[in-house]
Amino acid sequence: MKVAKFGGSSVANAEQLKKVANIIQADDDRRIIVVSAPGKRNSDDMKVTDLLIELGEAYRLGQSHEAPLQNVLDRFDAILEELQLSKVVLADIQSQVEKIFNDGNDLASKLDAIKAIGEDSLAKILSEYLQSLGIHARYVNPKEAGLILSDQPGSAQILDESFELIHRLRDSEDIAVIPGFFGYTKEGKLVTFSRGGSDITGSIVAAGVKADLYENFTDVDSVYCVNPQIVNNPKEITSLTYKEMRELSYAGFSVFHAEALIPAFKEKIPVCIKNTNNPTAKGTMIVSEKKDVNQAVVGIASDAGFVSLYVSKYLMNREIGFGRRLLNILEDEGISFEHTPSGIDDLSVIIRANQLTEEKEAIVINRINKELKPDTVYIDRGLALIMIVGEGMHSFVGTAAKATKAFEEAHVNLEMINQGSSEVSMMFGIKEEGVNRAVQSLYKVFFENN
Amino acid sequence: MKVAKFGGSSVANAEQLKKVANIIQADDDRRIIVVSAPGKRNSDDMKVTDLLIELGEAYRLGQSHEAPLQNVLDRFDAILEELQLSKVVLADIQSQVEKIFNDGNDLASKLDAIKAIGEDSLAKILSEYLQSLGIHARYVNPKEAGLILSDQPGSAQILDESFELIHRLRDSEDIAVIPGFFGYTKEGKLVTFSRGGSDITGSIVAAGVKADLYENFTDVDSVYCVNPQIVNNPKEITSLTYKEMRELSYAGFSVFHAEALIPAFKEKIPVCIKNTNNPTAKGTMIVSEKKDVNQAVVGIASDAGFVSLYVSKYLMNREIGFGRRLLNILEDEGISFEHTPSGIDDLSVIIRANQLTEEKEAIVINRINKELKPDTVYIDRGLALIMIVGEGMHSFVGTAAKATKAFEEAHVNLEMINQGSSEVSMMFGIKEEGVNRAVQSLYKVFFENN
Numbered sequence: 001m002k003v004a005k006f007g008g009s010s011v012a013n014a015e016q017l018k019k020v021a022n023i024i025q026a027d028d029d030r031r032i033i034v035v036s037a038p039g040k041r042n043s044d045d046m047k048v049t050d051l052l053i054e055l056g057e058a059y060r061l062g063q064s065h066e067a068p069l070q071n072v073l074d075r076f077d078a079i080l081e082e083l084q085l086s087k088v089v090l091a092d093i094q095s096q097v098e099k100i101f102n103d104g105n106d107l108a109s110k111l112d113a114i115k116a117i118g119e120d121s122l123a124k125i126l127s128e129y130l131q132s133l134g135i136h137a138r139y140v141n142p143k144e145a146g147l148i149l150s151d152q153p154g155s156a157q158i159l160d161e162s163f164e165l166i167h168r169l170r171d172s173e174d175i176a177v178i179p180g181f182f183g184y185t186k187e188g189k190l191v192t193f194s195r196g197g198s199d200i201t202g203s204i205v206a207a208g209v210k211a212d213l214y215e216n217f218t219d220v221d222s223v224y225c226v227n228p229q230i231v232n233n234p235k236e237i238t239s240l241t242y243k244e245m246r247e248l249s250y251a252g253f254s255v256f257h258a259e260a261l262i263p264a265f266k267e268k269i270p271v272c273i274k275n276t277n278n279p280t281a282k283g284t285m286i287v288s289e290k291k292d293v294n295q296a297v298v299g300i301a302s303d304a305g306f307v308s309l310y311v312s313k314y315l316m317n318r319e320i321g322f323g324r325r326l327l328n329i330l331e332d333e334g335i336s337f338e339h340t341p342s343g344i345d346d347l348s349v350i351i352r353a354n355q356l357t358e359e360k361e362a363i364v365i366n367r368i369n370k371e372l373k374p375d376t377v378y379i380d381r382g383l384a385l386i387m388i389v390g391e392g393m394h395s396f397v398g399t400a401a402k403a404t405k406a407f408e409e410a411h412v413n414l415e416m417i418n419q420g421s422s423e424v425s426m427m428f429g430i431k432e433e434g435v436n437r438a439v440q441s442l443y444k445v446f447f448e449n450n
Numbered sequence: 451m452k453v454a455k456f457g458g459s460s461v462a463n464a465e466q467l468k469k470v471a472n473i474i475q476a477d478d479d480r481r482i483i484v485v486s487a488p489g490k491r492n493s494d495d496m497k498v499t500d501l502l503i504e505l506g507e508a509y510r511l512g513q514s515h516e517a518p519l520q521n522v523l524d525r526f527d528a529i530l531e532e533l534q535l536s537k538v539v540l541a542d543i544q545s546q547v548e549k550i551f552n553d554g555n556d557l558a559s560k561l562d563a564i565k566a567i568g569e570d571s572l573a574k575i576l577s578e579y580l581q582s583l584g585i586h587a588r589y590v591n592p593k594e595a596g597l598i599l600s601d602q603p604g605s606a607q608i609l610d611e612s613f614e615l616i617h618r619l620r621d622s623e624d625i626a627v628i629p630g631f632f633g634y635t636k637e638g639k640l641v642t643f644s645r646g647g648s649d650i651t652g653s654i655v656a657a658g659v660k661a662d663l664y665e666n667f668t669d670v671d672s673v674y675c676v677n678p679q680i681v682n683n684p685k686e687i688t689s690l691t692y693k694e695m696r697e698l699s700y701a702g703f704s705v706f707h708a709e710a711l712i713p714a715f716k717e718k719i720p721v722c723i724k725n726t727n728n729p730t731a732k733g734t735m736i737v738s739e740k741k742d743v744n745q746a747v748v749g750i751a752s753d754a755g756f757v758s759l760y761v762s763k764y765l766m767n768r769e770i771g772f773g774r775r776l777l778n779i780l781e782d783e784g785i786s787f788e789h790t791p792s793g794i795d796d797l798s799v800i801i802r803a804n805q806l807t808e809e810k811e812a813i814v815i816n817r818i819n820k821e822l823k824p825d826t827v828y829i830d831r832g833l834a835l836i837m838i839v840g841e842g843m844h845s846f847v848g849t850a851a852k853a854t855k856a857f858e859e860a861h862v863n864l865e866m867i868n869q870g871s872s873e874v875s876m877m878f879g880i881k882e883e884g885v886n887r888a889v890q891s892l893y894k895v896f897f898e899n900n
Contacts, residue, residue, distance in 0.1 A: 246764075250794045259765065308870075314696075315709065320786045327774040336770045342789045343872025344700045398858040400867060404851035414850050420758075420866025420879055422793025429870055 001170065002029045004215040005180065005202030008039025008047055010276035011122055014082035020126065021133055023217070023279050024175065030215070032169060033137075033177045034205055035126055036198040037118025038075060048075050048118040056111040059101055069097060076121055083129050089121050105189065108153040112182070113190045119179035119198060127177040137175040145169060145176070147183030147204065149191050156183065156191040158204050158263065166208025178205060199260035206271075207263040214269050215283075217276045223248075223284040226300045230436050231443045237298055239285045247389045247425040248301045261286070290391060296399050297390040297446045302439050304432045305353045306338065306383040308415070309364070312346035313374040322372065323347060329367050333360060338385075339418050339427070346376075348416070350429065353381065383415060384432045387425050388442060394423040402445050403428070410434065410441035451620065452479045454665040455630065455652030458489025458497055460726035461572055464532035470576065471583055473667070473729050474625065480665070482619060483587075483627045484655055485576060486648040487568025488525060498525050498568040506564040509551055519547060526571055533579050539571050555639065558603040562632070563640045569629035569648060577627040587625040595619060595626070597633030597654065599641050606633065606641040608654050608713065616658025628655060649710035656721075657713040664719050665733075667726045673698075673734040676750045680886050681893045687748055689735045697839045697875040698751045711736070740841060746849050747840040747896045752889050754882045755803045756788065756833040758865070759814070762796035763824040772822065773797055779817050783810060788835075789868050789877070796826075800866070800879065803831065833865060834882045836889060837875050838896065844873040852895050853878070860884065860891035 006020050024030050037048040055068040073090050080087055100113045123139050130137035146165025149156035162183075169176055180198025185191055193200045199216065206214035222236040240248075242265045264271055265288070274283035316322050323340070326347065330337055339350040356364070361379055368377050393399050400419065403426060407414055416429030430438055456470050474480050487498040505518040523540050530537055550563045573589050580587035596615025599606035612633075619626055630648025635641055643650045649666065656664035672686040690698075692715045714721055715738070724733035766772050773790070776797065780787055789800040806814070811829055818827050843849050850869065853876060857864055866879030880888055 247794050262764070265764075314712070320784075321781050323787070323790070324774060324777040324781055327771075327777065331771050331774055334770075337773070339792045340773070340790050341868055341870040343875055343877075344697050346872050348870055394863075397861055397863050398854075400864050401851065401854035401858040404848075404854045408848040408851040411847060413844075413847050414869065416870025417850060417867045417876075418791055418870065419864065420791040420798055420868065422796050425793055426867075427793075 001031050001209060001211050002027065002213045002215055003032045003034065003202060003206040003209065003211045004030045004217060005034040005198060006036065006217045006276060007198065007219070008036040008049075009219040010217050011035055011037075011126070012039045012041045012045075014079045016276065017079065017083065017126060017129060019276050019279070020217075021130055021135070023276065024130065024137075025133070025135065026279070029212070031172070031175055032205055032209060032211070033126070033175060034180045034198060034202040035119060035122050035177065036180055037122055038079070046071075048072060048122075049115060051075065052115050052118055053111075055097070056114040059114070060107060060111070065097075069094070072117070076125065079125060083125070083132070085125065085128050085132065089124050089128075092124070093117055093121055109189055109191070112153040112192045116179070116182040116190055116192055119181045123177045123179035130175065130177070135175065136173065137177055140169070140172075140176040140178050142178060142183045142201070143188070145178050145205065146208070147201065148186060149183040149193075151185045151187075151189065151191060153191050155194045156185075158183070158200075159186075162204065163208045166205055167210070169205070170209050196260065200263075203261050203264040206269045207267040210267060211269055214264050214271045215274055216271060217274050217279075219275060219277060220273070221275045221278055221281040221283065223273055223299075225298060225447055226439060226443050227302065230302070230439045234443065235447050237284050238282060239287060239290060240298060241290055241391050242286060242288055243424045244298055244389050244391060245286050247387060247422065248299045250301070250303075250387070295390065296393045297388050299389045300386065300439055300442050300446070301389065302384060302386045302435050304384040304435060306385055306429070307351050307353050307356055308380040308383050308429070309349040309351060309356075310346065310376070310378050310380065311348075311368060311372065311374045312376040313372070314345055316345045316347065325372060326368065329364060329371065333364055333367075335360065335364070341416050341418055350383070350385070350416070380415075382432045383429055384435045386428045386430065386435065386438055386442070388446065389425045391424055393426065400426065403442060406441040406445040407438055409445075410437040412438040412441075451481050451659060451661050452477065452663045452665055453482045453484065453652060453656040453659065453661040454480045454667060455484040455648060456486065456667045456726060457648065457669070458486040458499075459669040460667050461485055461487075461576070462489045462491045462495075464529045466726065467529065467533065467576060467579060469726050469729070470667075471580055471585070473726065474580065474587075475583075475585065476729070479662070481622070481625055482655055482659060482661070483576070483625060484630045484648060484652040485569060485572050485627065486630055487572055488529070496521075498522060498572075499565060501525065502565050502568055503561075505547070506561040509564075510557065510561070515547075515551075519544070522567070526575065529575060533575070533582070535575065535578050535582065539574050539578075542574070543567055543571055559639055559641070562603040562642045566629070566632040566640055566642055569631045573627045573629035580625065580627070585625065586623065587627055590619070590622075590626040590628050592628060592633045592651070593638070595628050595655065596658070597651065599633040599635060599643075601635045601637075601639065601641060603641050605644045606635075608633070608650075609636075612654065613658045616655055617660070619655070620659050646710065650713075653711050653714040656719045657717040660717060661719055664714050664721045665724055666721060667724050667729075669725060669727060670723075671725045671728055671731040671733070673723055673749075675748060675897055676889060676893050677752070680752070680889045684893065685897050687734050688732060689737060689740060690748060691740055691841050692736060692738055693874045694748055694839050694841060695736050697837060697872065698749045700751070700753075700837070745840065746843045747838050749839045750836065750889055750892050750896070751839065752834060752836045752885050754834040754885060756835055756879070757801050757803050757806055758830040758833050758879070759799040759801060759806075760796065760826070760828050760830065761798075761818060761822070761824045762826040763822070764795055766795045766797065775822060776818065779814060779821065783814055783817075785810065785814070791866050791868055798866070800833070800835070832882045833879055834885045836878045836880065836885065836892070838892060839875045841874055843876065850876065853892060856891040856895040857888055860887040862888040862891075
């Protein structure tokens with residue numbers, strides 16, 4: 001049994017939904033379908049979820065919600081028209097909106113319920129369309145599916161008891177079409193996951209029914225070993241472990257958030273990233289373990305926007321608790337940090353720039369000077385991190401030599417190397433301006449010269 | 451004005467003292483001499499300080515101290531005999547010992563006073579010998595020199611007010627011969643520095659008189675760029691900065707403790723390491739700043755006996771305070787750590803093995819499991835650190851590439867790379883068994899293939 005999840009671009013219009021129907025028909029194992037709300041049809045377009053957020057916003061500000069509601073209805077109307085389906089869903093949306101605006105719930109819950117209309121309506125439309133093609137399919141509301149969530153509108157968490165309930169979906173005679181992104185509290189109130197939550201729903205359902213495969217349909221043929229905006233036509237990754245995926249997604253790989261996959265990871269469900277627009281392409285498999293590791297490096301990721309906080313003090317390493325007290329100051333100020341490379345008498349803390357505003361910077365520097373009495377303390381901005389990732393890396397002597405050679409050939413100075421905790425990755429810090437050059441050089445060394 | 455300090459091997463017997471006298475005569479700027487107690491004359495010999503410790507031990511245990519005292523007297527007698535000096539010092543030692551055993555001081559202070567007899571007597575002998583050669587020299591007791599220390603027997607610290615007093619030594623008409631290793635509290639009680647404290651005395655006196663040069667006479671021609679027990683006939687280092695010295699001495703360079711030099715460093719007094727047995731050799735200069743940096747790497751150091759504590763937890767980097775809480779546990783258990791390389795979801799802590807006994811290990815692992823609920827936690831023993839050091843390193847693109855290539859050629863896997871905080875060093879972690887191979891390979895790459 002397979003769970004297939006279709007993202008926003010895969011359900012953006014009638015044409016895309018026809019492809020989805022073909023994909024479902026092509027494989028009898030695709031028994032459970034999870035859908036997003038319709039995404040952009042072109043780069044100037046708006047996602048239906050954003051239209052719904054505008055509708056919610058109009059309500060919140062006490063403005064007329066006629067126009068924003070019409071925008072939502074228009075999007076669905078166009079789909080229904082082309083698929084030659086009844087317009088029942090449109091009336092349904094209107095009455096839902098009225099009901100939500102007039103129920104006794106708090107504002108956050110109302111806005112959650114409005115946002116969820118996109119996925120909910122699309123699921124209804126898709127199941128109806130499948131039925132019109134003679135396929136035994138039916139819309140399954142998340143409440144019926146068993147998605148019981150914590151009462152945190154906008155960032156709800158799945159409750160453990162859900163998985164047993166979801167498991168019963170295996171017994172469904174029909175193909176189940178489930179809207180992603182939302183579920184219900186124990187008290188029956190609609191709540192949503194964080195943005196992009198359809199991936200979370202798909203992953204939860206795949207875990208609950210213990211699927212043989214969780215297919216995640218997007219608009220790319222596969223995950224690439226490097227950002228295609230930096231390297232032209234990079235190689236595709238055919239297979240990736242959860243760990244590799246996680247490390248890559250940390251530094252700029254944006255196929256989806258690694259967190260969304262946790263439920264599937266925990267049950268060791270293999271995940272396949274596939275392209276709705278080219279479904280015969282093999283896609284990228286994400287698995288818990290790889291059998292043969294004949295390649296040290298599977299991917300290169302990069303991310304800019306880091307700063308380095310440098311502190312030095314003669315004989316620092318004799319001062320028990322120095323590092324801990326430094327981290328304490330950061331924690332006090334609500335700043336989370338990424339890494340802490342250290343010398344003998346100095347310590348750097350790598351922080352995402354958005355964590356350390358200029359204002360915070362002054363406070364932190366001042367506290368460090370007062371409380372730790374260092375010889376030197378300063379901030380370096382404009383740092384980028386580059387990661388090379390691969391489960392097999394650790395067993396290949398020479399990976400570090402190859403990588404550092406690549407930086408040298410790109411004439412990029414290494415500000416930082418951090419390797420040794422993760423066996424899956426090696427991390428390099430450089431000045432932001434060198435990122436593209438360095439990534440291109442690494443790609444050449446690891447993927448072209450074999 | 452130069453301050454010259456002579457170590458234990460430089461004053462081990464009469465023959466060595468003749469060399470010392472020649473060295474003093476050879477340069478009129480050598481106005482202040484600091485001496486250790488006589489060291490070993492051959493590898494089976496005992497240092498006078500160890501003989502004195504035996505004497506103190508006999509007293510502590512209520513045993514006869516006749517034999518141990520005789521051993522001490524014999525060493526000095528042999529020197530006096532050969533230098534044809536009066537034996538007054540011997541009677542002096544005997545009466546000092548009696549006085550110490552019978553004074554009202556506590557045991558720790560008595561033992562300190564006994565230990566100091568070696569340096570004190572040698573300084574008296576040397577000044578008398580210099581006088582016998584017609585040189586204007588005189589013994590200066592540390593109290594007269596102005597060495598006022600905190601009341602911590604065995605690990606006393608210099609008090610700030612000392613430096614002004616010591617500065618008056620500049621006015622001495624005669625060459626001042628000062629015993630190293632000890633000073634006096636404000637109340638006039640004798641206390642010693644930690645072991646090897648003659649280096650501390652030399653450094654303090656050099657700082658106090660604002661010497662043009664502090665010469666540290668040992669038994670090697672210079673500091674070598676790598677341990678001569680690992681590489682045959684390694685190159686000599688002609689010039690080294692304080693920072694480089696500090697980083698090298700952290701990982702196994704044992705010329706002397708970097709801490710001893712702090713007083714000299716603070717006053718930016720240049721230090722020269724020279725050989726008593728070959729005083730015309732140029733030696734190694736340690737300076738605050740190097741003018742031209744035409745060499746990226748000046749030295750390679752290695753040290754075994756480290757362990758790595760590995761902790762992993764999925765989405766660790768979202769948990770604010772995780773790293774700090776881990777370090778807190780270690781601090782609680784009195785364990786100091788060296789470095790903390792980190793991945794996305796994992797963190798390693800590098801600790802000296804002597805800090806983490808098997809017993810402590812169990813406690814720490816247990817607390818981490820209970821308090822941090824990680825996915826994995828384990829200890830890896832048998833880790834060695836290798837450091838390559840050089841002030842110019844940071845400005846040479848390709849240093850990392852050269853270094854990692856050297857490890858590859860030695861077939862040594864890199865367990866850890868830690869670079870980025872110190873601009874003066876790059877640190878590598880490997881399994882202990884690969885140390886010699888790796889250091890030899892690094893030496894080849896950085897010092898032979900130029």
